[in-house]
Amino acid sequence: MYSRYESSGLKVRDFCTNEVINEAKFYYWQKKLRASKLPSASFVPIVPVSNSTTSDLSYTVNTGGTTVPVMLPPEYEILYPSGITLRLKGTVTPEFLKVLIQPLINGMFNLNDSMRYYLYSYPTDMRKSFYTLSGVVKDLMGHDVRNGDVFIFVGRTCSSMKILHMECGGLVIYHLRLEEGQFRLPVFDEQTHTYKIT
Known part of the structure; x- marks a missing residue:
């Protein structure tokens, strides 16, 4: 049908x-x-294939009575399921393609010890998303989410947590909800005005 x-x-x-x-x-x-x-795996292999003679990529130029074939540089376009489009012009070696794709792969789950982490000290409505959590960061915490810092929000029952972080592609929210138990929140240090995590 x-x-x-x-x-x-x-x-x-x-x-x-x-x-x-x-x-x-x-x-x-x-x-x-x-x-x-759709493919069954979430990653699809990319195999660069070089076509030495493709009619779409060539045209002729008349230079003083002689006709010379000219090859246009090939164009590559990689569409990722996340909506990211990578467009390349010219000859691309597999090594160069790997260098271009690797940051996209490594960009996933990009939290590490060198970042500054901020815990919002009040219970947060876990229905909030990118814009409203960014508003909390700016208006109530006095920070800018675009600085690359990590902002942690915990729900009223301490069984769910959202982490807001700006990465190279845009804002990312990590959402963790516990099946059982609660998150144990760190104790606020009055002298340093920070939460100490060991």
């Missing part, structure tokens, strides 16, 4: 009317079919 829709050239509503199909069912099956066509 879906192949008939694709070959019909009709809009979804018109196709469903002609076939006497509920639009909601059509979209349900469309989503199922698209999901089944």
